[in-house]
Amino acid sequence: MSAEGSAGGRQPADARPDLATLPEGAQTVEAAWAFVDLVGYSAATVAHGDPTAARLAIRLVELAHCAAHGDVRVIKALGDAVLVQAGRVDDAIRWLAVLWELVDDEVAFPSLRAGISAGSAIAYDGDVYGSTVNIAARLADEAGPDTVLVTSEVARVAECHGWHSTALGPRQLKNMGSPIEVYQLLDTGRGEVHLDPVCLMRVAAGSATVLSVDGGPPYFCSTSCLERFVTTGTGVDGA
16 A cells, blocks of 8 residues: 555545634634733742742732723633733723732732734634734743833824833744834832842832842842841842
C-alpha cells in the first residue's frame, strides 16, 4: 500500500480542510479585549508557596467577575491572568478602573498590569481567537506594575471619556509582525502603595513591615519576606 493510501499517510489535496473557512458554530465578534495579569506572580509563588499562589490567581478571577457589569464578561482565566470581552472600549476601561479599585481593598495582593485592544476576533465554543486578542495579551506583557498599555484606537476613546494617555511610539510586540503604536493610560495606582522587593506584593505603608536602610525603607508584606531580604540582600531571583 502506498504512503498516501495508508491510515497515517497524507490526505489528497482535495480532501484537506480549507483553513480559511470557519468551523460550524464559529463567528466573528467585534469587541474590546482586556488582558490583565498579576505582576511578580512567580516571585510570590517562590516566596509564599503554591497555596498562596493559587489563592491569588483564584481571587483575581473572582474580582474580575465582581467588576464585570453590563456588556462585559470574563472569557477565561489563564493561570495568573484573565481575558475579558467588552461590547465597547469605554466598557472595557470602566471595568478595568473598577477592578483596580477592588484590588486596592485587598490585603497583600500583587499589582496588576493590563493591555487593551479593540477589533474583531473569532468566537468558538466559549473561547476567542485572533490577532486583536493576541495584541491585548502582548501589551499586558509589555506593561509595568499598575500600568495599562493600549492601542491607538483605544487611546482615542479613552481620551473622550476623561482618561489621559501618553504615546510611547511604535513597539514591536512578540510574534505580531509589524510594530504598532502603543499608548499608556495614566497610572492607575491609588494611594500610597509600595512593592515588597521579595514577592512583589502590593503593600500599603500603614500595614507594612518596614526595614530601615540607607536610601529609604523597603516595605514587606510579612516578616518572612523581610528575613529573606536580610539574608540574601535581594528579592527572589534578584528581583
